[in-house]
Amino acid sequence: MKNGPTEGEKGIPRVSDERFAKEFGEVASLVEKHECMLILGHVDPDGDCIGSMLALAAYLMRRGKKVVCFTPGEMAEIYAELPLANLFVREAALAALAPDMVFALDAPTSARTADLVKRTDGKPVVNIDHHPTNERYGDINIIDEKASATSILVYRFLSSVAPESITPEMADYLYLGVLMDTGGFRFQNTNAEALAMAARFVELGARAHELAHEFIYVKKFSTLKLLSRALDSLEVHGGGKIAVMHISEEMITSAGGSMSDTEGFVDYAASIDDVELSALFRELASDEIRVSLRSRNDYNVAELAERYGGGGHRNAAGLTIHGDLATAKSQIVRSLEEMLALKVRPRQS
């Protein structure tokens, strides 16, 4: 069976590794031939990106490799406390490093890695990702848009080349990827594979309850104060089918908290009962607005994001607009209204 569930050990269904068997073998032999590995993630990394990077990093270190991790932008404080977070280096330290092999995880485009995947002096680049918009910039590309998280692809690699090497700590990182990219097993990508993988990771030692508690349930006081300001900004358009909210620099100054601690805020806009399309606008600088888009059903926000130079998945995508908050908002609301008008009815299946 190609990508469907097969019977794994202990009767838990798991996905066949057949499809990438060749690529996995090639990656394993590259790893054996190289010593110093750079693992790149995408700008402002989320839980899947970080979990995938650290699971792979732990494996490579067990193989005796020197490993460093880098993502452009800011990392949320909650992730900075993970046991292997010390592997993340600052940009200044990157120049001093001479990696002889590069991995890029959860990063669909070169731009999402601040173009670092293009500045590798001919060193082999392995691109592992689950975004349909992936540019296949690697020498080896392991891309499966059906995977709910990049960490599932990292697991498929590990279970294919070294199944006995997966430690409980690695299982935690793999689980974190699925947990965060499915929004705590709520989003439309919560499929049989995601649930089977989560079960597999728990079997391997992942602490399901503790991770959900630390990364989804617990919030800082300042983050909740900021959320209350963001919720205050909620507006609906398109006859109640579009919801938008924003976080301005001024809100951060007055409520406290930090832009990097706002992962998941957009879900509040998306959760409104009749809303099919939603957006969160974050003012990073006076002329740089990050937009997070979410949709239900067949509405494809990745296509919309791509039109603005961004990308993502059908139901979750993002982009950056250079301009002020009000202009960015009215531009995107107009585009979302056009999407609504174009689609008579999303397919009901």
Ligand code: 5GP
């Ligand atoms: P978020 O809104 O949570 O930042 O991102 C939602 C999804 O879209 C994630 O899978 C993220 O990797 C992807 N994404 C967000 N912004 C961009 C972007 O500017 N370019 C691309 N290619 N993907 C993005």
Ligand code: MN
């Ligand atoms: Mn991801």
